[in-house]
Amino acid sequence: MTVDSGGGTEGTAWSLTSIEVLGAEILEFVTKGEKFGNDEWTKFVDSFEQWGEFPRVVQKVEWNGNTVTIKTQSSEYVGEAIKHPFSSMRALARSEGHDVEWPIGGLSSDGLDLLLIWPLEKERINADEVLRSHLSFGDLESAEALLTRCASALGSAHEALSSVWSGPPNSKSWNSLLAKMEEEIDSRTLWRAPFKPGMNTILSFGNMPIKCFSESSDGKIRIRPTSSGQINAVAKSKGIEWPAIRDLASLLRDLSLISEGKIDDLVKTSLRAAIINSWVSVQGKLRTDGARPSRSLEIIGGGLAIWEYEQALSSNIPRNGAGTQSSHHSNKILSRVSSIQRRLFTIRIFSLLSIIGLFGGSICLVAGTYDPDQLSPFVGIFALILSLGMRLLYFAMAPRPETVFS
CATH class of the missing domain: 3.90.1200.10 (Aminoglycoside phosphotransferase (APH), C-terminal lobe)
Structure with a gap:
């Protein structure tokens, strides 16, 4: 289903269509850089909501895939077209984190970001x-x-x-x-x-x-x-x-x-x-x-x-x-899942034994305080040592994050 397009014909410079992925309806935004003249750019900008410092009048527009370089009389910008528009960039920018270069402007449609721009460096x-x-x-x-x-x-x-x-x-x-x-x-x-x-x-x-x-x-x-x-x-x-x-x-x-x-x-x-x-x-x-x-x-x-x-x-x-x-990496991860899950099953057994040992040992020690002649204190100490051992095995068997899929 076509939601919007640059003029509604096959020869247009952009299209915004609805597609279905995993049972959800999302948008797909496609630009055709070779059809983007200056006049087409103005028409494109006027078709959507502008926010921030977004240039409407330009001297030159150059596309490279989904990346665009924009030149105006006084400034230059670089932008990225969002193939599958989403709504979060302006919410993200509220964090004002010093480690992030937030976009200074963009185009959106019904709150979904289509194109984001930054000053060209x-x-x-x-x-x-x-x-x-x-x-x-x-x-x-x-x-x-x-x-x-x-x-x-x-x-x-x-x-x-x-x-x-x-x-x-x-x-x-x-x-x-x-x-x-x-x-x-x-x-x-x-x-x-x-x-x-x-x-x-x-x-x-x-x-x-x-x-x-x-x-x-x-x-x-x-x-x-x-x-x-x-x-x-x-x-x-x-x-x-x-x-x-x-x-x-x-x-x-x-x-x-x-x-x-x-x-x-x-x-x-x-x-x-x-x-x-x-x-x-x-x-x-x-x-x-x-x-x-x-x-x-x-x-x-x-x-x-x-x-x-x-x-x-x-x-x-x-x-x-x-x-x-x-990719080879993705297929490698998927091929390792079964072996990792078998290892996780073993690890969880150690965790369960550790909990049982801790619980049983604690009960035996408490019982031993009321009847010191019984073997309860010794059994309790043994159970707690077993619990500690199982806990150590639990951590020793768990793979470090960097080694799981390396």
Whole structure:
């Protein structure tokens, strides 16, 4: 169903149509840069709601995919067309986080962001390009330092966003969405989680590729939000928000895509650890609802692993009827799910034995205080030692977040 288009013909410069994905109706915004003359730009701008410093009269417009460079008589801008429009950027910008370059203006339709713009900075150093250069030259130390700075900026931004709004976990909706994605791609996997602790919902970015990060002229790493993708649009249409950890999983997924075939698994694990440790070390616990950030990443409650699984599923969802965008990394994650779940089953047995030992040992010690001649105190001490041993095995068997899917 066509919602709007530039003139309503096939030769128009843009179209805004309604599509169905995973049972939800979302919009798809498509631009055709070769048809965008100055007159067409004015017509395009007048068709939607303008906010902020958005230029209506331009001297030159150049499109490169979904990115546009705009030149006016006095200024230059760079913008990004949002393929699957969503409504959150102006809400996100209320955090006023110093680690984020918020857009200065945009176009929207019924509250959904279609195009966002920023001032053009020709000397802006993009982290994606720098990371690829480091990896191609084998400079892993510099690559790790760069990723550490990016993850620190992300953690700080999450703390600022959490101060604006935070809600309870939405485990029912998240598990339901996982089920729909599993069915859509026939993944032959099934994974559900309690999503706790530290899984409070925040005004997350939704998509966090490394190209979002850049170094400004003052030497500080900042985030420039990007289009958040098809699944995020589906979630927004259902009123579903995400936890901060999902953005972290998105960043780790992009690292895997960039480094695929360039580094071995041991080095990749080291780079993943640098990202995770840097994000965890950011001061504050608002982004994890008061829980220790490291605790929120542990696989027992779902942790980081369940969101890496979600990223693998979502990357395999068909786009525009043209097949999937699956990668070796996504398929690798899906192929490991069964073995990880078997390991989780073993870990939970140790946890159960630890609880039983603690409960039984406590009862025996209490009983021993009333009848010292009985064996209860000795049995109680043995049970508590057993409980401690099972607890230690529980933590020893649980894989560290950076090793689960490295």
